[in-house]
Amino acid sequence: MDKLREMEIFVAVVDQGGFTGASNKLGLSTAAVSRAINSLEASIGVQLLARTTRTVRATDAGMAYLDACRKVLDVITDAEANIAADQLNPVGTLTISAPVLFGQRYVAPLVNAFVLRYQDVDVNAVYVDRPTRLLEEGVDIAIRIGHLGDSSIFAVPLGFVRRRAYGAPAYLAARGEPVRPKDLLGHDCVSCTGVSLPLEWVFSERGARVPVRLRPRMIVDLIPAAVLAAVDGVGITQLLSYQAAPEVRDGSLRPVLSAFEPEPIPVSLLHVERRGASGKIRAFVEFVSETLRQNLQDIEATAARSSL
Structure with missing residues (x-):
């Protein structure tokens, strides 16, 4: 039995005036109460209780130790109450980071709703296209x-996102749809440096890496610019699935070469605390996780329908 539990039992014995009262209060057998007191006295090296056949009272040393036990147990009780209150009513400043476009489309609306829900939490949202070091x-x-x-x-x-090639329906109708990755050599292509190497797109076939060397018609360093160029029929582009999701949904872009997509890329929510996470962190994780999972599933379902 741990020391704190033994201290709790000792306080109960004194408060209840005996072993039987303590056992009733704590839901323990009188034998378990007796063992706990014996263990506590042995570890301290002094007698805490004077026992007779009719009474149990604290010794002088026991009275001094009783006061210390009460203080320790009160501190723990207060700490647990504060933690519980923090979980129910999180407070403080929460710093969040996410990729720019993913954050704009999927994270920012949830952050706004979170701030409106939890009035005592301030949020510092950082949207950057690089991994942040927490x-x-x-x-x-x-x-x-x-x-x-x-x-x-x-x-x-x-969940996951995928690296996919996309083309506008009008472009594909005029130029034909590529059947294999190497067919891209006969197409105009728009490369985005933030998604892949501008001169090499990577696909997969039967688990093997299939690189395709390109001479892009256009190279851009902004994802929205690549999306717009593809929608306007400049050429085929390769993007992460969430980056083209609205255009796939409204039919202005269509996935191509779906059978040759590389392995899916995981999407994760990271934090630095395990089960003892502060209230603000736990509240945000619980607030956004299920919605983000559903968003990612919807992206894949929309892409699957548009490929039929």
């Missing part, structure tokens, strides 16, 4: 698209 940069929560390698970070899996 501990070094003071970030509480990060949405990460990609494989993880930091064992000090705790990850909540949200």
Whole structure:
């Protein structure tokens, strides 16, 4: 039995005036209460209780120890109450990071709703297209698209995105739809440096990596610019599935070469605390996780329908 439990039993014995009263209060047998007191006295090396056949009272040493026990147990009780209150009514400043476009489309609306729900939490939202270092940069929560390698970070899996090639229906009708990755050599292509190497797109066939060397008609460094160019019929582009999701949904872009897509890329919610996470972190994780999972599932379902 741990020391804190023994201290709790000792206080109960004194308060209840005996072993039987303490056992009734704590739901223990009188034998268990007696063993706890014996263990406590043995560990301290003094007699805490004077026992007769009719009475049990604290010794002088026991009275001094009783006061110390009450203080320790009160501190623990207060700490647990504060933690419980923090979980129900989170407070403080929460720093969140996410990729720019994913954050704009899927995270920012949830952050806004979270702030309206939890009036005592202030949010610092950082949208950057690079992995943030949580501990070094003071970030509480990060949405990460990609494989993880930091064992000090705790990850909540949200789903996957895929790297896909897309073309506008009018462009594909005029130029034909590529059947194999190498067919892209006969097409105009729009490369985005933030998604893939501008001169090489990677596909997969039977688990093997299939790179295609390109001479792009256009190279851009902004994802929305690549999306717009593809929608306007400049050429085929390769993007992450969430980046083209609205255009796939409204029919202005269509996935191509779906049978040759590379392995899916995981999307995770990262934070630096495990089960003892502060109230603000736990509240945000619970508030956004299911919605983000559903968003990612909807992206894949829409793409699957548009490929039929």
